[in-house]
Amino acid sequence: MTGKLMSGIIVICALVAGVSMYYLQVYGFYDEVTPRGEGDVQLTSLITGAPEAIEYSNFEGIDAESSPIRYRACFKTSQSLGMLTETYALADLAEPRVAPDWFECFDAAQIGADLEAGTAVAFLGQKNIEYGIDRVVAIYPDGSGYVWHEINDCGEKQYDGSAVSDDCPKGDN
Secondary structure, eight states, X not given: OHHHHHHHHHXXXXXXXXXXXXXXXXXXXXXXXXXXSSSSXXXXXXXXXXXXXXXXXXXXXXXXXXXXXXXXEEEEOOSOXXXXXXXXXXXXXXXXXXXXXXXXXXXXXXXXXXXXXTSSEEEEEEEEEETTEEEEEEEOTXXXXXXXXXXXXXXXXXXXXXXXXXTSOSSOO
8 A cells, every 4th residue: 555655646746847847948937028129139230240230020039047049039120131131141050949839929940941941041140149159030031030049159169068269259168
C-alpha cells in the first residue's frame, strides 16, 4: 500500500512540475511590449551605420527578461521596400525564431520560407542590441514587417566558450 501511495505522489508531482514548466516556457515569462510611438522599429542606415526609426503602425510585440532572443514583433509600414533596400543594411542569413502559438501575428516558418524565396527582405535592425544579439527586421512588399533577435558571431563564440575575435565589441564579453 505504501508503495502505491508513494508512486502516486511521484506521478502527481511529475505532472504538476511538467505542466508548470510548460506554462512558464510558453506563457509565464513573456510580457507585451508597449509601443513608445517612436523608435520601436529601426533599421541600420547604410550611410551612418546607426539605427534609424522608420514609420510604422499596428505594432504588436512580446519580450521576456529571461532570454535576449525572445523578442518578437509585428508591424506595418507605409515606406516602400525599394526605398528601404537603398537606404538600410540588409541582414545576411536571417532565420526567424519561432514565437509562442498564442502570438498569432508571427509565423516564423512562413517568414523564413519567404526570406529564402525572396518575397520578403531581411534588414539589420540594430547590431549588438545586447552583447552578441542583433535585432533583425523582415519586410514584405505590402509593408508587413516582423522583428526578432538573433545571436550574432560574437554571441555564438561567447556562448560556446570559444575565443572571441578582435572584431567583437569590448565590454560584456
